[in-house]
Amino acid sequence: MTKNSFAFEQSLAELETLVRKMESGEMSLEASLTAFEQGIRLTRDCQKALANAEQKVQKLISQNGVLTTEPFDQDDKGGPTNLTETDSHTSERGR
Secondary structure (H helix, E strand, C coil), rough: CCCCCCCHHHHHEEEEEHHHHHCCCCCCCHHHHHHHHHHHHHHHHHHHHHHHHHHHHHHHHHCCCCCCCCCHHHHHHEEEEEHHHHHHHHHHHHH
């Protein structure tokens, strides 16, 4: 990870910790407000990172040498639903 990269997993873990502390009901009002503010910042940072990742995925999708954007749909099992036959074989080899 580079110095400028965003640590998504770390931020998400921090957010989960904040939520647990706030849900415990043992924080003062002032501490709860501070934690809430930090949680909002972490949430926005995570949302921004997810949006950037989605854009990168869309840029990587190509069809006949032309980059296109396609939605990343998931089936009931959590897998992508818009793979072509060629894509599914490529995905299997990459695992």
